[in-house]
Structure formats: structure tokens, C-alpha cells
Amino acid sequence: MPWSEAMIKSQTKLPASDPSKGRVLNYTAALNEALTLALELDPNIFVLGQGVDDSSGMFGVTKGLPDKFDSQRVFDTPLSEDGMMGVCVGAAMNGMRPVYLHNRPDFLLLTFNQLVNHASKMHWMDSGQTSVPMVVWAAIGRGWGSGSQHSQAIQSLLMPVPGLKIVMPSTPYDAKGLMLAAIADNNPVLIFEHRWLMKQQGEVPEGIYYVPIGKGVYRRRGDDVTVVGTSHILTLALEAVDGLGDQGITADVIDLRTLKPLDENIIFESLSKTGRLLVIDTGWQMSGVCAEIACLAAEKAFHSLKAPIRRIGLPDLPTPAGFTLEQFYYPNAKNISAVIQKMCQ
């Protein structure tokens, strides 16, 4: 049993979109297609990471690429995360466009010197003379004993850093379109996927298209509350909101898709109608993503607010490895639903 496959399968919902609308792909296949198209498009793009060339192909995301492309374009790396991140920065500064894949964001904590002290700053420090077009991709782990060191959603640790962009898709369509947009971007872009989204199905057009970095989108429209988030927890929020229709509660559910730059206008627009804000994140609740969005609302949409802001993220604790403890640790659709109900009372 490949580590946690069972768990992920059990979490996977039925296709979200109507197949009559277009071709349906799963999340990994969408990412795979994005990488294939990118590699075909531009000889300066290359894909690297531990195990990108093995048979499991980074959860399937890089499957088949080693057969289609030269071993200089898709290659395995030593276990030297910080060094290889710097190698990517240096290659990007000199005309290449690296796409560096990691199993887990936890491993990016080894690379903060290169990410924060270097990648994010070079363009600015060089007064625009250098660009650092690179993509850093990692999949947030969950379940099957991932535990404290294989489950961290570290977007809050990177969001304060000037010069970085942070992307967190929630659908196969976005996963492909944001990957292509990230590769086309001339800045260091971090993409945090979530392992539990990877079997999701959805409509994915063929060929190259871009989902704009920095633009949120409504996933549901409603009147009572504005729910803002990204990635896996957004799918839980949709489940929660859809279940509240019976009780006459409706919500705007905003998928920010990218956390940095952050589309604040879509939030303010919705708040001017609902007056109630729930911020959700797959990472720790304290400080960072949830707090930033809440703060923006309290600063710039204060007069729209009718009630206290609420946030739902992870508690101020490391992730437990065990199954039972994990159920207590992670918020679920029921928790989200209960909070929304309370907010609308």
C-alpha cells in the first residue's frame, strides 16, 4: 500500500464538474499535462526534484516525462534541498526556468536561506537587472502517519516575504492553469498542492491556458457570509456551505487561488454584501494567512463588517501522527458548518 494512498482515495469526492462541459481529468494528470506542455514550449524550462524520474513520478505528476524529454530536462537530484534551491536560483538568474518539485513543504524548511535570503531578493537587490523565474512546488501531506514533519502547510511562514508569489490551487483546472502561469512568471513562485486533492476529477481544457496569479474566484454565491480560503480546506467549506442550503443559509465562497499577491478586492466586494467573514486555511490558524485576510478586512472593509470575524485553521500544535489524534487535529466540513451557523444566528 503506497503510503497514504488508501486514505486519499477514501477522501476523494465524485467529479466536481459536469463531464458534458468538457474533458475531465484528475488533478495529477492536469499537472502532468501542464509540465508536458511547458517542457515542449520552451527549451529553457527544466524539471528537477528527488524522484521526479522514478516510476511513481512524484505522485504521478511527472509520470512519463523522462521518456518524452532529455535527461537534462527532467532529472533526479541529490538530497541537498538548500543547495539545489540555490542551484535553481542561479540557473534562473541566467536564462533558465527551473521547476523544482518536492514531496513535502516540510523539506522546504531546509531551503529558507536560498528562498528567503536569496531567491526572493535578487531581482530587487540587483535593481531589476536580474530576474529569478522559478517554480517551487510541494504537496502538503496529510494522513497515514504523516505526522509533525511530513504534513506542514507552511504558507504562513512565507507570506510575509517580499518578492515571492504563493499559489494554492483547489481544482484540476486551476492546478494546470496556475502551474502554466507560474512557469511563465518571471519571479520565484511557490505552489503548494495538497495530497488530498490529487485524486479529484475536474474539467480541464487541452492545450495551454493560464489562470491569472493574484485573482480570486467565487465558487459559490450567497448572502449571509463570506468564506475565504484556498486549497483542500476550500473543498471542505464547499461541502459545509452546500449542506446549509436547507437551513436557508447561503454564502459567498471565495477561492483566492493565490495567497500572494492576494486579491483583496474580491473579498471586500463580497463583504459589502454579507458583512460576515470566515477565513479558512489548511495551515496553522495563528498568524499568517488567516490573520492577514482578517486584518485586511478589519483595515479596509471595516464598515462592511456586521459581526466578529472568524477563522478556522490548525490549532497551535504540531501534527500528530496517529489516526485518531489526526481526526481531532484537523477541521472538517462539520466544524466549518457549525461555525457558519453560529455566525449567521
Place this chain on the structure above:
Amino acid sequence: MPWSEAMIKSQTKLPASDPSKGRVLNYTAALNEALTLALELDPNIFVLGQGVDDSSGMFGVTKGLPDKFDSQRVFDTPLSEDGMMGVCVGAAMNGMRPVYLHNRPDFLLLTFNQLVNHASKMHWMDSGQTSVPMVVWAAIGRGWGSGSQHSQAIQSLLMPVPGLKIVMPSTPYDAKGLMLAAIADNNPVLIFEHRWLMKQQGEVPEGIYYVPIGKGVYRRRGDDVTVVGTSHILTLALEAVDGLGDQGITADVIDLRTLKPLDENIIFESLSKTGRLLVIDTGWQMSGVCAEIACLAAEKAFHSLKAPIRRIGLPDLPTPAGFTLEQFYYPNAKNISAVIQKMCQ
């Protein structure tokens, strides 16, 4: 001219406290005394860091210690920040209490694997069987071309991390008392000093005393607005607030002293009177410290709030090295004053 000494001296205000109240020491001397007392107190405490044994003694903080104590208790290290951080973790797990000093928080970005993946989690992962009593100290740089890589105030990058404590003193009294409290604490505690506070004078009692970690304090009492922050920018806020008395504006100025755990009650208490919140931080404004405090208010003290929350931190840009650009980059007392005036209109 030792790098940036001129700049720091020009920034230093007159003694903040009345010498008749007790012994006056400068900030560095207060820290030096804390380390001396701690080393005398407990043979398991040791102090390490690049250059702690040289004649400049880490801005003076470790001056004289190599003469007073064994070279096993106060020692220089190789330039291996990540490795040495792990060495501290391992020593702390086994009965020692390391105090690891760094010139700059920027260098801590090399150690995020040990800080975030290890130090912060071991006690929890080991289900309480292990403790990691260690202090990591660094001084935020500013001025004289510190630039993007020698000026970062990275508290926002660490605040989301469960298991860490974060201390940011603003007076010599607190610098000493919080250092002693941090050394006595059984958890990894980060202390971020600010280079521009280091020549400040203030009342500092002799002997051992502790400033509690997790308790804020009022530095001014007033009615119109609540200003919340720590460290160097708090001294700017005091300057701003003191200058507004003429205009009949008064403020509660709260020095949180520690960011994690965060004393939310003192903020709520003040807000219930003033209804207006200004959050300030020496670090980047976006995401993190300012946002967390604002979010807490919007969640838990919403009904106290009379006006939009405001925050003042650094813009979403790396730090420029040059003198003129720095003046544009950093907020000053005048900026803070203008914001407060506007909030009170």
C-alpha cells in the same frame, strides 16, 4: 568606524528612566549581566555563537564572559548555523541549556530545519518525554548599509510555529529580565533584540529577576487609541504619542514584550476603552505579527472596535542598503503620529 555604530549612537535617546529610581545600565550591559548571572547560577547553561569570545563580544553582550568562565561554557562556533542549531537542540534534549547568539536574525533563516522541524516539535512529538530548553538570540540590524540580508526582522516567519516562544524586549530592564526568564524556560525561546536599542539606558535592578514571558505591559495610558507593539518601533510610538499630548490625543501604548505566547487580554482590556487599534511591528507589515494582533481584535474584541484597525510595519519590499532609501523604507515617529491623528479625527 565599527559598522553602523555611528548610526546607532545618533539614534539613542536620553535615559528613559529616572536614575533616582535605581541603578541605570545600558541595554547591552543589562544583557551582559543576565548572561553572567545565568552562567554563575547553573553549570548546565552555556553560551555559544560566532564571535562570542572576541573583543567586541557580540555588541558587548558577551564582553568579559570568556575571562570569567571556562572555554567550554562560552565558545565561538564554526560558520555552520544549521548544524550548530541542531547541536543546541541535542544538547538541550540532554540536560544542557544552550544560549545561542547570532549577529542577525537573517542568519537564522539557515536554521529553519532545526528550529521549525525539530526544536519546536521534539517535546510534543516525544509526548512530553523530552524538553528542549534553549535560547536563540539575534539582533535585528538597521542602517549603515545593512541592506536586504542583514536587517530582516523575521518574527512573522516564526510566529505561526507551534512550540516556539518569541520575545522582543524594548528596555534594558526587560532585556535582562526576559533573558533570564528565557534561559529558565524549558522550551525553545527566540529573543529578537534590535540594534538600535542597544545604547538605550534604563533602570536595571541587580541580581536575578524574571520578566514573565507572555505578559504585556502598558507604557502609556490614554483614552483615544490603543497602540500595540514591541521592540524598537515601540520606542518610536512612544515618541509619537508623547508628541500628541498638545493636541489632546492620548493613547494606551502596550508593549507586548513577547509575541508568542501573546497577551491578548491586555489588548482587549484597552480596546474596551479606546475602541481604536493601531498595531506596529519592526518587521514586514504583511502577514504575521501585525495581522495576528489585528485579527485577534476583529475576532474577540469586535464589539469594542469603533473604527478600522490600522497597522504600521515595513512595506512589502526587501530592505534597501542605501541611506536615503532607508529613510523612505522605515516608518518613523512622524508617520506613526500622522496615523494616530487620522484615526482620532
Place this chain on the structure above:
Amino acid sequence: MIRFHYQGQGYYNIDLSTYEQAFLHNLYYAMLRIRRIEEEIERRYCEDEMKTPIHLVIGQEATSVGSCAALKTDDRIYATHRTHGNYLAKGGDLKAMISELYCRANGCVASRGGSMHLLDKKAGMDGSSAIVGGIIPIATGSALAAQLQSSDCITGVFFGDGATEEGALWESLNFAALKKLPVIYFCENNFYSVCSPLKNREPAGTRIDKKADAFGVNAEQVDATNVIKVYEATLRAILRINSGAGPAFLECIAYRWRGHSGAGDDSHTGYRDPKEVLHWETVCPVATFYNALIDQGLLHENQARRMEEMINAEIKEAFAYAINSPNPVYEDLNKFAYSD
């Protein structure tokens, strides 16, 4: 194609007569026990009740057993994700381990760590990190603590070939050599990191032990299909440390028979030739040692059979214990957020 050829000697033609029989039995028993425990874990893994990743050490048992046989209970060891062998060889409690795999409240870390974070402080198995290379500086710090406390505790740390690509190892070796710390670095070189062969990650012609040597850490390459060779190399390292000469590095070469994680061999996925596995099975550290003991009249078949039975009974009991143990409850989650 067999990329990583037979390099082990196994036990053929080794004279064991200088060793006490009980000691040899213990070594054999310890290896066999690890093998049987892992086989049982593997057998039951498909039930999906041990909801934890597993990294089996089958084929590499001699490293843990040979090294831990030379260490005292008070000596501390630290491990990486591939913990089982280290934990068991150092004397970790089996019930607490199996309970941890079953995510039970009485697991060795109360279901907070899972298979990648086993520990038993009473036995001197002091912890591990699931971050490759992450535990190495920590173990080095444990040795610094021992030195500062003038204790005679030695720290051992286990990690794979992959970890030698992490800068943290070299920072640690430099510091350990500088301070002459009482630490032994056991690099378990099994030629692979997940499905990535060594030759994709380290330049041809380099040798891990030579690198460690250049850093001032006395290093040797050890045939880790041979438990006695590991034991003797560890003893040499301990003598060195006790003489004040500082740390040692043992590159222990053995082969992982199973896939990187989970149950079963995964050679069919193509990253290694199944023949390579078969090749290494001929130098099984357990079987070759068994044969040598039998051949040299140091072990009788019925003694061996009794060992199998004892192990079998212990395993049954441990699994039953674990399966019947309680799950954690909600209140457990918030414990130990901070240390008092």
C-alpha cells in the same frame, strides 16, 4: 543489470571461536527477532490497521545489532525514518513499538510519532527525525552534552547514504572533530534513496568514508552483512573515543531487500533489477551467520528452533497487546503544547 554488486562477505569462513557462545547467540537472536518482527509487520500491513508509513530494515539487521551490541544501555542512539532495527537492537520495548504503529494511546510516543519516530529513553533509544539528515546535528549535540557533563555516555547516530548529501552532516562532522565529541556516525549505505540509486546522486569515484576522513573524523567502510565486523568496528570506535581521539564514522554497507517504504519488494517498478535483490539475499546477514554458527558447532538446531518460538510468542503477544490497546482521546491532543 546488477548495479550494486555483491560486496558483502556474509559469514562464510569466519572463525568465531574467540567469542563467548552466549554473546553469539544474543547477536543471532537479536537479528532474527528484528527479521521476524518486520516480517509480521509486513504481513499485517495490508490490513490497513497500522496507519503509518513503514520503512523495513530487512537485509540490514546487522548494522543495528552489531553496533548496539558494543554500546551500553546508557549510551544514546538516534535514528532516521528507518527506525525499527535501531529501536529493537538498542532494547526498545516491543509492545510500545507495535502500539505506536497501531496509533494507540500507549504507543511509545502516545501515537504522536508513528513508525518514523520511535523512541524508548530507558533503553537509550533517544529519538529520531523523519527529516533526512535532521537528526545528525541533534545527535552531535547529545555528544556535546555528554562531554560538557563529563559523562562517559557515547552517542550513536544512524542514517542512510542519502543523508550524506545533506550539508548538515558535514557541518556536524566538522564540529564533532573540532571538539573531539564522543559520537559515532553510522552511515547505513544501502545504495538507494527511495528509488534513486547512489550514482544519480553522488559522483562516481567518490567514497563516503573518504569524505568523512577528510573532515577529520576517523572513518572506515564496514561490511554490514557481517554482524561481527560491525561489532568490531564499533568497538574500535569506542576505544578511540575513550582515548580522547574523538568521533568515528562507519560506512556500513548492506542492502535493503524490500521497497523503500511499505511492504514487499518493489523491484518490479524498474528502478533496480530484481536480480540485484536475489544477489544480496545470498549474503543475508541472518542466514549466513546462522550457517556459520551451525557449521562451527556454536549453535544447535533445536536452540535455534527455540529462539524462533520465543520470538514468535513475543510477537503474538505484542500484536495482541497493541490491537487491544485504547486509542487516544480528544484531551490527549492538547497535552505538552509547551514544556512546563
Place this chain on the structure above:
Amino acid sequence: MIRFHYQGQGYYNIDLSTYEQAFLHNLYYAMLRIRRIEEEIERRYCEDEMKTPIHLVIGQEATSVGSCAALKTDDRIYATHRTHGNYLAKGGDLKAMISELYCRANGCVASRGGSMHLLDKKAGMDGSSAIVGGIIPIATGSALAAQLQSSDCITGVFFGDGATEEGALWESLNFAALKKLPVIYFCENNFYSVCSPLKNREPAGTRIDKKADAFGVNAEQVDATNVIKVYEATLRAILRINSGAGPAFLECIAYRWRGHSGAGDDSHTGYRDPKEVLHWETVCPVATFYNALIDQGLLHENQARRMEEMINAEIKEAFAYAINSPNPVYEDLNKFAYSD
């Protein structure tokens, strides 16, 4: 006590007749120019108008000059905090440099980097990092780019002995050797990191070049008080790279005469014996080369005088230019937050 003894040969008794005179003049000129520029920076530093840390390279000029003389303009170099020599030897614009030190809008990075972040892309001085060791992986990435683009560009990267304690170096060497990247690692070993002597940071008996060698990177120790030795070692490294044999590592030994940062010698603070400085001054890379050129009739005193004059005039002009240049304005701050 002189801890780090005279190891350099300077220029005594070296036959330079195989070299073209113009080439030798260029080498001398380049070293002298760096020396004089730094002396002027030093002289003016106390005016507190160059509001930037400075890290003078006086005593170590031969490393930059000897290496860059062997590199093409199209080759790229990267540096650490001690940038001046690297920048000037590679052909960086002097006016843009001095303007940067004076925090002017027309500084080489428009007052965003200061002394620790000089660059001139036209000259192939491609950047630096003020984080010790931080630039090394980046330079390695530059070499990877060249390899992937089938360009004949070689990357050189300069760093100190202190940087060899950062794991990032060893990760980089491993990768460069694995991929046979066109990169030369110039380790400027001056025995100190700030006030910390090498013996406090690296174990006695280890050698930096030997470590690099064990990582599969062809390494040699070079007497970097001798510009010709640096030049020749760099040429050998380039030949190696062009033959496809991969990266090289040159441990260039020379001594920093001034304090770690700022103006003047700081030996009085006690971390080194002032005698040590005097000792190394006897093998001044500039003076000994000058003497050799004069002795061997390869340079005439009046040619040397003209060089001094030219340099002098250039320096005067550059400082005047910088001092009269405009400061940045508010609008500059927000430029280049992101790349379009």
C-alpha cells in the same frame, strides 16, 4: 604569537620571461589599482559619507587578479561580502562602484546593495551575497545554466575559509562534481572569519582542499600571494573544465592585512598578533611582484610611476563623480518589487 605563519613565496626568484610584458603589466596594474582604490576608500571612510560596511581585500589582491586574468569577459563570477577585489579585477565599472558606496542613485545597483552587493553584468561580475556561503549554490546554478545552454561560459565563485563550514558548499560541490559543471570554486583562505581563527572552527590536521578533493572536485592549494600561481592554477582549472572533466577548487591562501570590516588594522583588539600582519606584509602580492618585474627588467620605474598616476586620476574622477551624483528619490523605492 604568529599563528598563521608565512606560507607565501611572494615573487622572489621567479622567472617571468615566458610571459608577454603587456600581460605582466596588466596584472601588476590590476593589483595596484585595487590596492590604491581600497586605500582611498579607507582614507575617506572616517568621513562617514560612505554609509556602508566595507570589507577590504588589501593583501589578497592576487586571488582576484590572477583568476580573472584567466577568465573571459563572458565568464561569470560571483562573490561574497568581500566584493571589491572581485568586482574590480573582473572589470567592474569603478564609478558605479564608488557611487554605490556613497549610496547614490547611479550606484551599480542603485543604492540597493551597498559594498556587499556590487555587480556589473556587462563585465561578468554577476552578483554576490552578504550571507556567508549563500552565493555558492547560486554560482553552481549559473554553471548548470551554461551547461544546459551548451555555452562555453565558465563560472567562478569566490568565498572565504569561513564559508567552507557551511553545508551549502558541500552540497554544491557534490552536485557540481556529479554533473561535471563548468565552475571554479575559489576559496580565499585568509585564516580568519571576522576575529575567529581557523583553528577555532576547523579541526587541526584537516585541509580544505583535501575535503573538496574527497567530494570529487579536483582541488589544489595555491599560494595566493603570487599572482602568477593563481593565474596558472586557474588556467589548469579552465583546461580541465573544457576537457569535460568538471569543476575545480582552488584554495587560495593569502592574508587580510586590515580588520574584517571597516578601515585600518584591528590587531590591537587581540585576536591576532600584529607581528603576524607584519610577517605577511613581507610577501605583499603587489610589492613582491613589482620587485620581480623591476629586477628582471620587465618594468621600468617610470612606467610604474605612470601607472600610479593613471590610477590616481581615475580614482579622483570616480570619487568626484560619486560625490556629485544624485541620491535616490522616494519613487525609486517601489521599483522592481516584482519582475514583469
